[in-house]
Amino acid sequence: MNSSIVSLGEMAKQIKNGHKVVLFKDCSVPMELGRTLIKQGIKDLHLVTVPTGSMLPDMLIGAGCVATVETSGVSLGEFGLAPQFGSAVKSGRIKILDATCPAIYAGLQAAEKGLPFIPLRGLIGSDVLKNREDFRVIDNPFMKNDPIVVLPAIAPDVAIFHAGMADVYGNVYIARQAELKIISHAATKTLVTVEEIVDFNILEQPELAPAVLSAMYVDGIALVPNGAWPLNLPGYYDYDRSSIKAYAIAAENDSSFKTWLETQNSSSKGNSN
Amino acid sequence: MNSSIVSLGEMAKQIKNGHKVVLFKDCSVPMELGRTLIKQGIKDLHLVTVPTGSMLPDMLIGAGCVATVETSGVSLGEFGLAPQFGSAVKSGRIKILDATCPAIYAGLQAAEKGLPFIPLRGLIGSDVLKNREDFRVIDNPFMKNDPIVVLPAIAPDVAIFHAGMADVYGNVYIARQAELKIISHAATKTLVTVEEIVDFNILEQPELAPAVLSAMYVDGIALVPNGAWPLNLPGYYDYDRSSIKAYAIAAENDSSFKTWLETQNSSSKGNSN
Amino acid sequence: MNHSIEELLIATIAEFLYGLKHIAVGVLSPIPGSAALLAKTRSEEVKKVSIIGSTQEPYRLDGGVDLFDCAGQGRVDAFFLSGGQIDGQANVNLTGIGDYPKQETRWSGAFGSAYLYFLVPRVILFREEHSRRVFVPKVDFISAPGVSAPNIYRPGGPYALVTPLCQFLFDRNKKKFFLKSIHHGHSLEEVHDNTGFDFEVPETVPVTATPTKKILTLIREKVAPVIADPYPDFANKCWPNH
């Protein structure tokens, strides 16, 4: 048995106040780990959403766990805007670092490659660029009169996500979510909650191997059935639309959000299953 | 049936004199396509080896098809140096653009991303850098007194490789050779020879899909059994060591190389099977 | 043959897409997605439609990196953007209203707009609300600019704007929208009343072509079942009997 298999509680304790935490967008979202972090009372997180975020960042922001959000957009998709995110931005309670999707990817890919920076086309003339003091415009070294944006590497302390299957050797099957490799490579630590842990080496299955995140990049695995609930996990379960809708309504104002949060704290599907 | 399925001869004609052609290192090498190009009398190719090359570039150089080689190394591996490459460099018959493996990858990844350049650590103080007029050293825009190399994008005209399986929809299964995606994304055109063409959509098989190069990037597929012979294709066949050894010996001098080449032209395993 | 406003918009947008090799569709875009599918059904030259959020081959993408790299390579021919605000220079605001960063109203964020608007040759702007609240003289926040200085690398940009009232083309040299046609049942006056920016008007304003029976049949029989994968609610609403 690989030493990286831990309980959900042990995993949550590895994430510290002030950590830069990187979150993949929808599906693969570690909702139960997020609820555990809220219960733990974590503070001052710097969230990086890849490239956008939905219910988890909104929930963490509402619960007061977040100091900074680096994102290309936070929304509940078809369920509307992200209310807690919106009110936190409006009040200035959180610092917002607005980006554009490929800039988030490119910053993480720079970290993955050990590059201090990476160029990106676009952005020039936007207020996104104007408000990012950490983005620079340089001259293309290979062409005159061709300004181009350069972005600093994004190197998170911790990457967290939820996946279907891990093995006892510490490998994680990420299926079609190939971008989870990027965030794990870029982050110092990677913590993964999974639906099931199998006892054969998934890297030794030729058809699974191309979609495996190797144990070298995995610092913790916790068995958490329904760990993405109420969001979806392809091949396992679909969205629980009524629960997301209930959240979207509750999050509209602070007092109903608090009530919702207390319900979550007293019970959650991820724990009860 | 997808219009991208062509005969080997039709495929070879899509590669023109002077084209910048990108070749993956070992396994996935389109040897039979290479032999066809030699018969066709192609000239002035600019070969980019990813990141190194073995028998195919040596053979193309010996046959007089190549003007420039951009490489991190050409060798026959355990069978020794690449003799035709070595003598062509010595005589100045070909132009050599020496690189280091991650620089070849980085240049192609820049093209894949549509970036004009990409930075890379290392290289400073090497004679590799000193002899590459197209590599530059700039100051890291985010840190004082931190010189770093920037490389121009490598955008080949054509990527060629050999794979096990394609489908009639034009998708190609690349198994563990994920880097074939990089070269196809970077190149304007991609031409693939395969062992077999299946009539189901391989993208619709969840376990195959993560290792599929989508038809969008594939401009030609030719059915060429044993197309990598005498090199290997994992899951299909191993190296034909005696044939490679015979090549290594023949290639040692120009007259025995010519004789070897004529034998090849009159028959080849790829055609006869 | 009767048609819904959604069907008119789908057919109208599709007119900009015939013959393009690769059309990509972002999140929350059922009408543009349907238009792209219609174009693929009617045009052999449309080789690929990528729909973010679709789980069906051949419409799915490997992920965001795949889309953005593909656009960087020049392999995405058309894309769609919307905006909480859009102004007469085709600047798009997806970020919020009021002084940044503590905006009165915060929307989601720029998403891929600040990149794709530069890289994709034909960006079609689309909004289901045609009002002075949306079409403003100047956006509060430029998530992505409509035009750039000549030395800025920009193979892409705004091409057209489609609304429930009318369709505009964007003239990149004049940096202005040009009214192409008004949908049946609406007037130039109505368009002016509901548009906060200036635009050019032709001497005679055509009426937008009504979708033919053939096109409506294709939409209902070929497009509806596919768009129902990423957008089940939309498909149920538009084509309850299909």
Added chain:
Amino acid sequence: MNHSIEELLIATIAEFLYGLKHIAVGVLSPIPGSAALLAKTRSEEVKKVSIIGSTQEPYRLDGGVDLFDCAGQGRVDAFFLSGGQIDGQANVNLTGIGDYPKQETRWSGAFGSAYLYFLVPRVILFREEHSRRVFVPKVDFISAPGVSAPNIYRPGGPYALVTPLCQFLFDRNKKKFFLKSIHHGHSLEEVHDNTGFDFEVPETVPVTATPTKKILTLIREKVAPVIADPYPDFANKCWPNH
């Protein structure tokens, strides 16, 4: 217990590897590869050995990008380099002899050296030929430099040099090799006669430790079967009975 020169070299190189988390091995490196496997067998802290060319999990890599990215992240702790020429400043020449580019003798090329030599903290130089032809005062072509100016980003570099005669450590401050030990049966004079560059010599030169019976057993029983995957000829030659 009798041992071969290969077994001595494997055991000697492994001494530099115990406790390192991730050891990567390049092409044509059966002895360093065996040393890495020995280190993993003996040290729980060695979590991963990556062998380019191995098809066996858990030794294979996703590909070159995976290795170079991993090194860029600081996640490769040791790597091995050789050279057609190596000089006293630990410069490595894998490219050729004579004036570049039309060299008298052209070898393969720099491979990953011009990058990994900068990024991997512990690069072990290894050559099976110890001669003045290989160990020269100054290399004809610097494929990868041994030392860099202080402002150059360089978390990695040369750590040791192992040959069939002896082993050196490299002192990055003095920019010089330091003789660590001479293998049994060889003399300091022999080392001097066959080394074309200057190096530091301790007052008393130790003899290289001979591999213990336990280590030889591990090499023959645990390492040999694994290294036989990428290097069948090497394994057959060294351990014909295994």
